[in-house]
Amino acid sequence: MPVEQVQTLIIGGGQAGLVMSHRLKQRGLAHLVLERHRIAERWRSERWDGLKFQFPNWSVSLPESSFPHTDPDGFAATGEIVQFIDAYAAFVAPPIRCGVAVTRLRRRDGAPGFVAETSDGVIEADNVVVATGPYQRAVMPDLLRDDARVFQVHASRYTNPDQLPPGAVLVVGSGASGAQITEELCRAGRHVYLSVGAHTRLPRRYRGRDLIWWLGAMGIDQTPVEARGPSRLLPLITGAYGGHTIDFRRFAADGVTLLGRVSAARDGVLDIAPDLGKSLVEGEATYAIFLDMVDAHVEKHGLELPEEPGARAKLPDPPCVTEPLRRLDLSGDGIGAVIWATGYALDFGWIEIPVLDKRGEPLHRHGVAEVPGLYFLGLQWLSKMKSSFLSGVGDDAALLADHIAARR
Numbered sequence: 001m002p003v004e005q006v007q008t009l010i011i012g013g014g015q016a017g018l019v020m021s022h023r024l025k026q027r028g029l030a031h032l033v034l035e036r037h038r039i040a041e042r043w044r045s046e047r048w049d050g051l052k053f054q055f056p057n058w059s060v061s062l063p064e065s066s067f068p069h070t071d072p073d074g075f076a077a078t079g080e081i082v083q084f085i086d087a088y089a090a091f092v093a094p095p096i097r098c099g100v101a102v103t104r105l106r107r108r109d110g111a112p113g114f115v116a117e118t119s120d121g122v123i124e125a126d127n128v129v130v131a132t133g134p135y136q137r138a139v140m141p142d143l144l145r146d147d148a149r150v151f152q153v154h155a156s157r158y159t160n161p162d163q164l165p166p167g168a169v170l171v172v173g174s175g176a177s178g179a180q181i182t183e184e185l186c187r188a189g190r191h192v193y194l195s196v197g198a199h200t201r202l203p204r205r206y207r208g209r210d211l212i213w214w215l216g217a218m219g220i221d222q223t224p225v226e227a228r229g230p231s232r233l234l235p236l237i238t239g240a241y242g243g244h245t246i247d248f249r250r251f252a253a254d255g256v257t258l259l260g261r262v263s264a265a266r267d268g269v270l271d272i273a274p275d276l277g278k279s280l281v282e283g284e285a286t287y288a289i290f291l292d293m294v295d296a297h298v299e300k301h302g303l304e305l306p307e308e309p310g311a312r313a314k315l316p317d318p319p320c321v322t323e324p325l326r327r328l329d330l331s332g333d334g335i336g337a338v339i340w341a342t343g344y345a346l347d348f349g350w351i352e353i354p355v356l357d358k359r360g361e362p363l364h365r366h367g368v369a370e371v372p373g374l375y376f377l378g379l380q381w382l383s384k385m386k387s388s389f390l391s392g393v394g395d396d397a398a399l400l401a402d403h404i405a406a407r408r
């Protein structure tokens, strides 16, 4: 049987795979996209019903395509983002096969190029662009593994409050997902315990402008990966309920019980670390630094934007901070469900090419791997801060397409 040959194989049919296809088409370069499920699958099946896009409508775009909206300052529902990506796919008209998973990727024997084993046969390619997403595998600590006494779900499989059995809910993780799910459950009348760890708290709006506007105006979203710094935390923001600044002290005032990190579990009883106050203070420090940066920018550029001293107001420490809980008894405290908002990891176990570091992260420079012809796209901080944003992937894809064109 002759093996199918393609010039460039793109693996993944999310926004990154589609944009890559668009960039190759613009240069007249032949390619094929393989998507194991449906276009934009993660937006369809790994996001909860009430999630709102975290960027305001005016800022949402893909190359040659702006998000259609009536309210520039509104925040799109997940379904609207799926529609936007579907419409983009219709515009790009990529050569794509959906329902085909790449199960192994290796180098050709004795020749340049790659061999992809797929659920629908073998494909050989001169170039491969891996566009399988920045959030590939749900990460859940082992703490309550095999504990059938309580309903457990990772944020990627959470859908809405009705999915959960009655009782209080423990949300573990204080990134954007944990905070947004906590707020949704609290508004649905559930008592929520939120386990708070390190977080990067930022304002939704300040001095009349949205955070995303400020990131652009100050050039922060263009920060090159080389200047990234050690923090790996994603910003704690929300587009839900019109978009507002997340404040854990406000959560506590609204009835949420804040906890420190869950450090151990035994027989349904959780040990809670004494670090809640420290995490809040550190999160508030990031927030204050950001406000200072904006104020300095406003002054330097003489921008006529109203001052907003109220943004620095701080609610007093709630009782759950002054007298923090050190243990939580899942049944004794009436907890019916645990939501693990504990993040995501990469999962490149199917790539059988020495291109991953000890942590399983690909070795590359701005998406160009050390192995000639192998590329990565859509990863966090691929080349700069906005690399994995919907509106940031186009620039990286253009550079990779130029690199592929030059290889010919």
Ligand SMILES: Cc1cc2nc3c(=O)[nH]c(=O)nc-3n(C[C@H](O)[C@H](O)[C@H](O)COP(=O)(O)OP(=O)(O)OC[C@H]3O[C@@H](n4cnc5c(N)ncnc54)[C@H](O)[C@@H]3O)c2cc1C
Residues within 6 Å of the ligand: 011, 012, 013, 014, 015, 016, 017, 034, 035, 036, 037, 038, 039, 040, 041, 042, 043, 047, 051, 052, 053, 054, 055, 100, 101, 102, 103, 131, 132, 133, 134, 135, 177, 350, 377, 378, 379, 388, 389, 390, 391
């Ligand atoms: C809760 C949450 C909220 C978010 N909110 C925002 C937001 O507001 N704004 C924003 O810009 N970003 C947001 N993101 C991030 C955003 O979802 C991702 O950055 C985006 O989906 C990345 O697009 P992608 O095409 O790179 O990857 P994905 O969307 O992950 O697409 C990768 C595709 O590859 C396919 N695939 C994987 N492995 C294989 C294989 N072996 N063979 C074939 N196909 C494969 C998958 O099925 C998938 O369709 C959010 C993420 C999460 C988790």
